Amino acid sequence: MTGASVHSKIRPEHLRRQAVVYVRQSGTHQVRSNRESRQRQYALIDRAKALGWPAKGVKTIDEDQGRSGTGSEHRQGFKKLMAEIGAGQVGVVLALEASRLARSSVDWHRLVEICVITQTLLADETAVYDPRDPNDRLLLGVKGTISEAELFTLRCRLHEGRWNKARRGELNRSLPVGFVRTETGEVRKHPDRLVQARLNYIFRLFRQLKVARQVLRRLVNEKLKIPGQVWGGPRHGQVIWKEADFSDLMRILHNPTYAGAYVYGQHEYDPFDRSPATGKAKMHPRPIEEWTVRLQGVYPAYIPWEQFVENRRLLRSNWYRHESCGAPRKGAALLQGIVFCGRCGAKLRIYHYSTKEHRAPGYACVYEYVRHGRTPCQSMSTRGIDEAIAELFLSAVSPAKIEIALRAMEELEAQRQETLRQWDLQLQQADYEVELARRRYESADPENRLVAAELEASWEEALHQREHLQEQRAAFEHQPGQSVGDEERRMIRELSQDLERVWNAPTTTMEERKTLLRLLVKRVHLDGVSEAGKIVIDVEWHTGAHSSIKVDRLQVGVWAPKTPPKAVQRIHELLPRQDYASIAKVLNKEGFKSAKGLPFNGQTVGYVVRSRGWSPKAGKINRPRKARS
Numbered sequence: 001m002t003g004a005s006v007h008s009k010i011r012p013e014h015l016r017r018q019a020v021v022y023v024r025q026s027g028t029h030q031v032r033s034n035r036e037s038r039q040r041q042y043a044l045i046d047r048a049k050a051l052g053w054p055a056k057g058v059k060t061i062d063e064d065q066g067r068s069g070t071g072s073e074h075r076q077g078f079k080k081l082m083a084e085i086g087a088g089q090v091g092v093v094l095a096l097e098a099s100r101l102a103r104s105s106v107d108w109h110r111l112v113e114i115c116v117i118t119q120t121l122l123a124d125e126t127a128v129y130d131p132r133d134p135n136d137r138l139l140l141g142v143k144g145t146i147s148e149a150e151l152f153t154l155r156c157r158l159h160e161g162r163w164n165k166a167r168r169g170e171l172n173r174s175l176p177v178g179f180v181r182t183e184t185g186e187v188r189k190h191p192d193r194l195v196q197a198r199l200n201y202i203f204r205l206f207r208q209l210k211v212a213r214q215v216l217r218r219l220v221n222e223k224l225k226i227p228g229q230v231w232g233g234p235r236h237g238q239v240i241w242k243e244a245d246f247s248d249l250m251r252i253l254h255n256p257t258y259a260g261a262y263v264y265g266q267h268e269y270d271p272f273d274r275s276p277a278t279g280k281a282k283m284h285p286r287p288i289e290e291w292t293v294r295l296q297g298v299y300p301a302y303i304p305w306e307q308f309v310e311n312r313r314l315l316r317s318n319w320y321r322h323e324s325c326g327a328p329r330k331g332a333a334l335l336q337g338i339v340f341c342g343r344c345g346a347k348l349r350i351y352h353y354s355t356k357e358h359r360a361p362g363y364a365c366v367y368e369y370v371r372h373g374r375t376p377c378q379s380m381s382t383r384g385i386d387e388a389i390a391e392l393f394l395s396a397v398s399p400a401k402i403e404i405a406l407r408a409m410e411e412l413e414a415q416r417q418e419t420l421r422q423w424d425l426q427l428q429q430a431d432y433e434v435e436l437a438r439r440r441y442e443s444a445d446p447e448n449r450l451v452a453a454e455l456e457a458s459w460e461e462a463l464h465q466r467e468h469l470q471e472q473r474a475a476f477e478h479q480p481g482q483s484v485g486d487e488e489r490r491m492i493r494e495l496s497q498d499l500e501r502v503w504n505a506p507t508t509t510m511e512e513r514k515t516l517l518r519l520l521v522k523r524v525h526l527d528g529v530s531e532a533g534k535i536v537i538d539v540e541w542h543t544g545a546h547s548s549i550k551v552d553r554l555q556v557g558v559w560a561p562k563t564p565p566k567a568v569q570r571i572h573e574l575l576p577r578q579d580y581a582s583i584a585k586v587l588n589k590e591g592f593k594s595a596k597g598l599p600f601n602g603q604t605v606g607y608v609v610r611s612r613g614w615s616p617k618a619g620k621i622n623r624p625r626k627a628r629s
Helices: 002-011 028-033 034-044 045-049 076-086 105-118 136-166 194-210 210-222 246-252 306-317 367-372 385-443 448-478 486-496 499-504 510-518 565-574 580-589 602-611
Strands: 017-022 058-061 090-094 121-122 178-181 188-189 225-230 239-242 261-264 266-272 281-285 293-295 340-341 349-351 361-365 378-381 521-527 534-541 546-553
Touching: 017 076, 028 034, 034 045, 045 058, 058 076, 058 534, 076 090, 076 105, 090 105, 090 246, 105 121, 105 136, 136 261, 194 210, 194 225, 194 306, 194 385, 210 246, 210 602, 225 246, 225 378, 246 367, 306 385, 378 521, 385 448, 385 510, 385 521, 385 534, 385 546, 510 521, 565 580, 565 602, 580 602
Parallel strands: 017 058, 017 090, 090 121, 340 521
Antiparallel strands: 178 188, 225 239, 261 293, 266 281, 349 361, 361 378, 521 534, 534 546
């Protein structure tokens, strides 16, 4: 297209309006790396000047840097451009190519239609297009179609190539801490035995405790660090040791690489759930059964695949959701997470009251009320129910009491030995750091005092760290309750004969009671409506068996604070002769307290009198009457 024909499309009414240069690159990586494309787009400012627009009449819109052109919902710059074109303020829109403006036919043709209405031109590096001209309109439509098809074709090629490589297990993925890739591409366990030992210890702790936060608490109490890995920079791939963190711990437990498996397709994109900032579809996890690629035995394993699947099941069951029981907590309700409604089958909620009221928690079914606004099914106090369940549980485990005690002793001693082994490995690493710092210091030129002083300080720091670790290990080894001696073994054997004492001991926490209970009890169904004054309890054991018991429902108000009987009797004795205020003074003088533990007053005494139906005449507060006028 010649220069004369190009300029013939630009009329004075176009020059009176703005020339807008639209700049966009799809991703942040392109913005950082592909600088040549960015320079070409900004060079369109000079092209607008060459076409006749003054410098002050050229405007640049570059707010969509790092935004995909597949849609316009999250491109504020494109929305601004469309608004200015629709207002008739734009004479020409310059872009490097059609793909910069839109990768979607919907957005592209909408832009062209608005340009037709407002008589706005489109231009690139080589030509100017008038959307009102049939030939230019046809050419613009082809450009928009090619732009969309080009993106679709590239995506399909990359998608299929990536999946074909992943199905063979050859698509390289980042390895978690504890693995290294050799020069030949082979994956092995990290050569540092301390890293291997710490990871194995974490998996053993979770298999024993079954709660990730309990594992974290154990590591913190034992002052054991966990390995991490540096990503990016000159130290990429280097192992560092840091304080135990819950998010790092969850990443370790959820990663199938530690089970020796190569997996791909753990997540899927939801096109209806997009980021409000970038417009990109969000990822959602898939169930393990739907993972597209799952090749076992590809990597050296820290745990078997079956244990990894069980770990995922335990982690999911520890969520506080309707479909899971949740991890045992400190609350006073024994059946937290495993109690269900015997009428509708919904999971019962637990309600706690003010500590000043000294009331037991309550179980309540509010599923229908919350979801559909209907009347709640039932509610009841935990008192009586928890006692019956505890008694049933203790009677069920009585034949295995001695075996439980022996296993407890063995596990306690094994835990102690494993923790000491972890400390010994840390000390070996500290010895190596000291020796390395010493060799560096001795190999330095003593005349170069700047270098020698720095290396000497590093040596002293390594010595200090080793001494600190030695003190911590010694403190842990001599910590009370860590070792199981003959006296402790004798006490455990005695307690094994009376498991009820262990269950009711003040040192036994509610978390430990709930954990013990869940070893045998799968779920409990409560029905406090079908039979008046009774609560029917159905216990489902993990073996599949069921046990059914009944307990009396607590009467309304039994939990409420009550005035001491002696104080009530004393009020009855004083009532015929004195008013409420005088009776209150006598009670306070004699040391009586009200139901809430407070001193008596006239109102408190009056409530006691009225609630028992006594004659109020003799106990009224005498007030002087007003004289009649």
